[in-house]
Amino acid sequence: MPAALAVLMAGLLAFHRAVPNSVGRVGSLLETFLPWLGLALVVLFGWALLRRSATALVALLLPAAAWTHHFGGLLLPGEESGPHDLVVVQHNVSDENTDPAGTARALADAGPDLIALQELVPPALAVYERTLAPHYPYHAVRGTVGLWSRHPLTGARLLDIRPRGITEPWSRGLRAAVHTPHGEVAAYVAHLPSVRVGTSGLASSLRDESAGLLGKALAAEPLKKVILLGDLNGTVDDRGLAPLTSRMNVARRGFAFSFPAALPVARIDQVMARSATVAHLRALPSTGSDHLPVAARVTLG
Known part of the structure; x- marks a missing residue:
């Protein structure tokens, strides 16, 4: 189960534009809170450790990579100054x-x-x-x-x-x-x-x-x-x-x-x-x- 959820989470992070907006604007709702999928990643990591599931831990690399690609740059410190x-x-x-x-x-x-x-x-x-x-x-x-x-x-x-x-x-x-x-x-x-x-x-x-x-x-x-x-x-x-x-x-x-x-x-x-x-x-x-x-x-x- 943790492995399947990890793959699903990776799909939502990487292909959130594919979530339809035709009913209830579900796609926009997901995108509003997209960074918070990182918390779900932490929960799944703890679950995988409790189950001692090597498969789930490997699967978690997918959403971790997707989250880092999308949001990781925002965590980096900004330069103190720049031109103009x-x-x-x-x-x-x-x-x-x-x-x-x-x-x-x-x-x-x-x-x-x-x-x-x-x-x-x-x-x-x-x-x-x-x-x-x-x-x-x-x-x-x-x-x-x-x-x-x-x-x-x-x-x-x-x-x-x-x-x-x-x-x-x-x-x-x-x-x-x-x-x-x-x-x-x-x-x-x-x-x-x-x-x-x-x-x-x-x-x-x-x-x-x-x-x-x-x-x-x-x-x-x-x-x-x-x-x-x-x-x-x-x-x-x-x-x-x-x-x-x-x-x-x-x-x-x-x-x-x-x-x-x-x-x-x-x-x-x-x-x-x-x-x-x-x-x-x-x-x-x-x-x-x-x-x-x-x-x-x-x-x-």
Whole structure:
């Protein structure tokens, strides 16, 4: 039995795209928690030892190799520096955050060049603007998302990523050009619709539609270098984000699980880049939000 389960686990890790998404989006649900199959590997290893099964122990080499191939690089330490680095922070600050000033100070303490925020609502928005202004003189807000920068911003505009199924006012995307010392970079900030896990599976159709709209906008972006920061309500393995991950580079180092803040099990807050490298991603300490902030070093060279 352990040997058979080991082979099954290896198949899920190596061929997770083959798991169908037609019913309950089971494939996306698996991909959301794919790294945690490593824990099942540990359990199977203990079971194989208890049974003294040499066959099972040999079979476990298959899922171990598949997991290491897929996720092992994320465990490696990131380089301390690289050419033309930008440090960026992404955070869904929560519209129920009772300490926006403390949250803003905590994000600024990480020393980023760019800070992207979601769920900005009055009167907390004014607090973020006031608290971040001394170190981030340039900012743009559209709807409930915003971008703060040490470097000048131009061309800030609303990004329409609202799915057809949402009829109420809904503004969760913006695009701006950041004039860095290393050239002009297009910065996108997005907050995709939430997903829900229920008895019928994963409800992600609105998120997937919004990701498709965002992917089309990224494909049409004329600037070569692009950074995407957002609460994308999905992991980079989730095929629902394929319109984005097929066009953008994702983090090479760091798991940085960001949600829920009390017990993070998945990274749904993402930093991606085009014609640039997300060299390392890490989670920052908890704020007053139900998400953890994530900080990334993006190499433009």
